[in-house]
Amino acid sequence: MLFVATVAPSYQSSIETSVFVHDLTNPPAEDRSCNIDLTIVGSKHRIVLTKRDVDAQTEYVLRVPVASSIGLTSLDQRDNEQAIKDLVLALNLDLKRVCVSVVRGELSGAEVRVTPSESPVEVQHTPQGLEITVREHAIAREVVHITDVTTEEIDETQAIEVFQLIKKLNRHGLPGNIEPQVLNLSKALTEYENAMIVFPRLMIFKHLFNSLEFSTNWNGVDRKGSSLDREVAGASGIPMTNAEKWRRFYDRSKHVDRTAKDASEFVGGLATISGDLAPLRRATTSVILDRLHRL
Numbered sequence: 437m438l439f440v441a442t443v444a445p446s447y448q449s450s451i452e453t454s455v456f457v458h459d460l461t462n463p464p465a466e467d468r469s470c471n472i473d474l475t476i477v478g479s480k481h482r483i484v485l486t487k488r489d490v491d492a493q494t495e496y497v498l499r500v501p502v503a504s505s506i507g508l509t510s511l512d513q514r515d516n517e518q519a520i521k522d523l524v525l526a527l528n529l530d531l532k533r534v535c536v537s538v539v540r541g542e543l544s545g546a547e548v549r550v551t552p553s554e555s556p557v558e559v560q561h562t563p564q565g566l567e568i569t570v571r572e573h574a575i576a577r578e579v580v581h582i583t584d585v586t587t588e589e590i591d592e593t594q595a596i597e598v599f600q601l602i603k604k605l606n607r608h609g610l611p612g613n614i615e616p617q618v619l620n621l622s623k624a625l626t627e628y629e630n631a632m633i634v635f636p637r638l639m640i641f642k643h644l645f646n647s648l649e650f651s652t653n654w655n656g657v658d659r660k661g662s663s664l665d666r667e668v669a670g671a672s673g674i675p676m677t678n679a680e681k682w683r684r685f686y687d688r689s690k691h692v693d694r695t696a697k698d699a700s701e702f703v704g705g706l707a708t709i710s711g712d713l714a715p716l717r718r719a720t721t722s723v724i725l726d727r728l729h730r731l
Contacts (some may be wrong), residue, residue: 449511453520455485456493456540459586460533460717461710463493463635466543473587474483482506483523483592490583492543496536498524506601513580518608526599528632529591529721533714534588534633543635590629602730616656621727626651628720633677637709638689641716648672648720654727658692671726672719681705682716 460468472494474485482505498520508519520538527536560567576678607622623674624647631643643726650666655658659667661683685705693699705712 448509451503451508451520453498453538454488454540455496455498455524456495457496458535458541458635459671460535460640461637461642461713462586463535463637464543465635467582468492469583471585472585473585474534475516475587475589477590478587479592480505481588482596484542487591488502493537493541495540506599515625519603520540521629522607523595523599523601525629525632526595526602526704527726528628529593529598530590532718533590534634537633538702539633541633541635568674573645598725598728601731605728605731617731619725620650620654620656621724621731624648624720624724624727628724631717637713638706640713641682641709642686644713644716644720645682647721648682648716651720651723651727668719670725670727674715678715678719682712683707685712710727 457472457474457587458464459472462468462470464470467570469491470493471490473487474496476483476485481501484499484501486497486499487494488497493534500508500523503509503516510516510519524536524538602625605622605625607625609724610619610622624709626645627643629645631640634640634643646669649664652664652671662680663680665676665683668674671677672679683703688698689701690706691698695703
């Protein structure tokens, strides 16, 4: 993470770092780029986002002109790096579709080289003399590259309020005698954070579901099966059928398939995973915010 903290003569520090943005349901791929337009509404210029570059992800410069305006007073580099991670997490909890990360994602596409076969040579004797024919093979490849354009808004006041709640949790310095609620919620936030970084849809789904399960069971009750479905539905307001579908697909994603029904359920889940990511994220966000406000 490229991070710069500056201190003005009046001792008001500012914080600046690069962040990388992509679409949740259409993450970057070898044939796809993300052009994300993020705007801040209700801005008091406590958080400033400046668009820099469009590639596999869209790069922004995230700046806090006056660090103390969002409650940051430390000049320690490590403290401010952790604070930026929490601020980016708060932005993600305010967003519905866009993912923000302090880490640039890497795509490693395979390089395919096609070598033509040797050109055949035909030699014929004709009344006019020796005739030589060489047949050349031309290779044509068509490459299609798509740029997805996504627009979303960040509510500055709400994002900062969530940032303060995360900061209160102190997830980067957990003590040994920590309360189970705090530890489980910290795990949920880490899984949510990981979901914003990875590109494969299945990995995004698994991180989000882990986050949903940790935050739902934050009080130490290890709910499973329909008991978990009911609690998820009650805490997030989603239909219980959605909670059951996600749980069953998550189970299939981590266990071997023993029957044709198992295999069919997993393949069917993969086919609809793009449509499940956004509602799963909304449900997870809802439960996390509920738990943060109850700490």
